[in-house]
Amino acid sequence: MNLSRTLNFLCILVGGLVAFYAQAQQNQNAYILIGGIALLIFGVYRTSRNIPSKLDNEDETFLKTEKEDEV
Template structure:
């Protein structure tokens, strides 16, 4: 929701004849907060698999 609202605010601030810098900064900040909150919920692929792809072989006793 923050991504959509922030994007619309930033687009609106950019589309005006005289750009409102504070409104543009606020829209971009809201957009970044939305992206951060979304990426925080996506798990990392490194956290899921802790196992190594290399399998160890058992040494035979001679």
């Protein structure tokens, strides 16, 4: 696993744990909760940037191959 994926995973894990810890306390600290959620969202955003879109490769769509097969 490369460094970027490890960093993303750690951001998600630490952010989730911090947000869960801040939510579980009886006297909730809003700043810690916001920081944990922000770290969690940052990790999810960085992870989603590396996932390719379905629409990037339009040559391999079902409709285009179906039209080619019928002709």
